[in-house]
Amino acid sequence: TNNTDTNPRLCRSSAVAGYKQTLGADAPPACYDDLQQAQCIFIVGSNTAYAHPILFRRIEDAKAANPAMKIIFCDPRRTDTAEIADLYLPIQPGTDVALFNGMLHIMLWEGWTDAAYIAAHTTGFDALKATVRDYTPDMVSQLCGITKDDLLAAARLFATGATGDPARRASTLSLYCQGLNQSTSGTAKNAALINLHLATGQIGKPGTGPFSLTGQPNAMGGREVGGLANLLSAHRDMANPQHRAEVAALWGVPTVPSTPGKTAVEMFQAAADGEIKALWIACTNPTQSMPDQATVRRALERAEFVVVQEAFSTTSTCDYADLLLPATTWGEKTGTVTNSERRISRVRPAVAPPAETRHDWAIAVAFARQLEHALKPGQPSLFPYSLTDPAEGVEAVWNEHRESTRGRDLGITGMGYAMLEVAPQQWPLVEGQTTGKLRLYEDGIYPTADGKARFANTLYKPVAEPRGSRFPFSLTTGRLRDQWPGMSRPGTLGRLFGHVAEPVIQMHPQDMARRLINEGDLVHVTSKRGSIIVPAQGSAEIAMSQAFIAMHWGEE
Incomplete structure (x- = not known):
């Protein structure tokens, strides 16, 4: 089946599309070292202090080392990240494209764009x-x-940084995450922000670039191997005949599916409608993390066969499993992961796995061999990876992936496990090179047909479901300091609930007073898709007519 999708669909697919639409490839052009070299950091759609705390410490260190550096923070809710900002922009939810286009309007009016860079390295600006x-x-x-x-002020700081001098172009680094990605206009938001970097020539240079922050560990690695329904290995598109032929030759098969598969959301809708009969869920908890929970649960109830491959039997999705496969955790695995700056690191097990568990890749290989035995008996296996020696098997899988990157934008043919044992490496790193690239597009050449970046003609569109008389509040979500997305792991540790012990709805005190709601009152919160009863909590961090509920809790 080509109906295979991964978690980046929920957190990163808009960023992927934004990069590909403008720069030609799903490749963050900046690196973490740019934090120390930026004159201005633009943080938008990310509570970096809570969601990326190690990265935030580096931002604090960079600010301390260079007090003249300016930080712009843009978010509807005043989070802890706002405390480090020189300029805070509390925009209305969903208006990011209007903000970015408005900043570009001012830059054009004031003459703050880089006409030479635009002419030499881009198309579509007119x-x-x-x-x-x-x-x-x-x-x-x-x-x-x-x-x-x-x-x-935002336009000036982005274009001129701490100098305030239009003649001295700034080095501005943008950091952004789910606030841009998880939206009906997520791709446009990403592309509109990248437009600002192209218009000012702030890309491919120290301290510059649009740097999308990965939501989960190895979300980048999952996309590199083709882990989305429309992708094949090494950033190949399933809809591209040449890409399909290259992968078919690599795999030793006649063809690969020509039609992209269903996305995660589409798969659950199809299962709820009876079109898909079986679901195999690995390393994720969709009965908590997927949107439109009623459809997800209806799909799992209607499916004829549900396999759940999990390390924790306590997740709510396990309740729907016809077959539960025990998998190893991150601390029991060997392999590689790729972080937000395209850096590949070796992962080694800290402890031995429990006897009956298997690695995720080993489960897939064992199942594939059973299918081969049933469908093509006596034929050589297409999955010749060692299951008796996991270290050998993992390296063989990685070597095959490495070969798939030959000639691609993320080429890693110059890497090997021996090199990664010494230190992590950034891609691209091809044969004949000894180190990868810190940042991309330093030469102004992009992986497009004409070698130029493409401005996206982004238009602001109102949110899909605006406030109205029946639903007068906009609900925003986000992370808490001491929890991870679905609580599958941290939810089992009582001490982590010391920060926030239970889900609450945060509202502006004036909104609470207008509705005669007192602190701690239980309120019935209803949307078009469901409802929940939670205590109310007043917070001046929330604007009027907005509310906030942390994303982590499910049935808990």
Whole structure:
């Protein structure tokens, strides 16, 4: 089947599409070292202090070492990350594209764009220029709910950094995460932000670039091997005939499916409709993490056969399993992971796995061999990886993936396990090279047909479900300091609940007073898709007509 999808579908697919639409490849062009070299850091759609705490410590260190560095923070809710910002933009939810287009409007008016870079290394700017002409400061400030002065300050800082001198171009690094990605206009948000970097030539240089922060460990690695329904290995597209032929030759099969498979959301809808009869779920808890929970649970109830491959039998999805396969945890595995800056690291087991567990890849290989035996008896196996020696098997899988990257933008043909045993390495790193690239596009050449980056003609679209008389609040979500997405692991540790012991809905105190809600009152929160009863908590961090519930809790 080609109906195979992974967690990046929920957290990173918009970032992938934004990079590919503008720069030509799913490849973050910046690196962590750029934090120390940036004159301005633009953080948008990310509570970095809680969601990426180690990275946030590096931002704090960079600010301490260079107090002149400016930090812009953009988020509807005033989180802990705002405390480090020189400029805080509390925009209305979903207005990011309007903000970015408005900033570009000001940069054009003030002459803060890099005309030489635009002419030499990009296409499509004239169409975007005509579009952003309409995004005047009056219009954008009203849409976003910020002042014109703050909008002007954001554009100035992005373009000129700490100098404030238009003649001295800034080095600006943008950091962004789920606030841009998890949206009906997520791709446009990503592309509109990248437009700002292309328009000012702030890419491929120290301290610059659009740097999308990965939501989960190895989300980058999952995409590298083709872990989305529309992808094949090494950033190949399933819809591309040449890409399919290359992968078929590598795998030793006549063809691969020509039609992209269903995404995770589409798969559950198809199972709920009876189109898909069986579901195999590995290393994820969709009865908590997927949107539209009613459809997800209906799909699991209707499916004729549900396999759950899990390390923790306490997850709510396990309740729907017809077959439960015990898998190893991260501390019991060997292999590699790739982080947000394209850096591949070796992972080694800290402890031996329990006797009856198997590694995820080994489960897949064993199942594939059973299928081969049933469907093609006597034929050589297409899965010749050692199951008796996991270390040997894992390296063989990695070597095959390495070969699949030959000639691709993420080429790693110059890497090997011996090199990774010494130190992590960034891609691309091809044969004949000794180190990978810190940052991409330093030469201004992009992986597109003409070698140029492409401006995306992004238009602001209102949120899919705006506030109204029946639903007068916008609900935002995010992470807590001491919890990880679905609590599968940290939810078993009581001490981690010392920060926030139970789910609450945070509201502006004036909204609570207007509705005669007191601190701690139980309130019935209803959307078009479901409802929940939680205690109310007043918070000045929340704007009027907005509310916040942390993302972690499910049935708990």
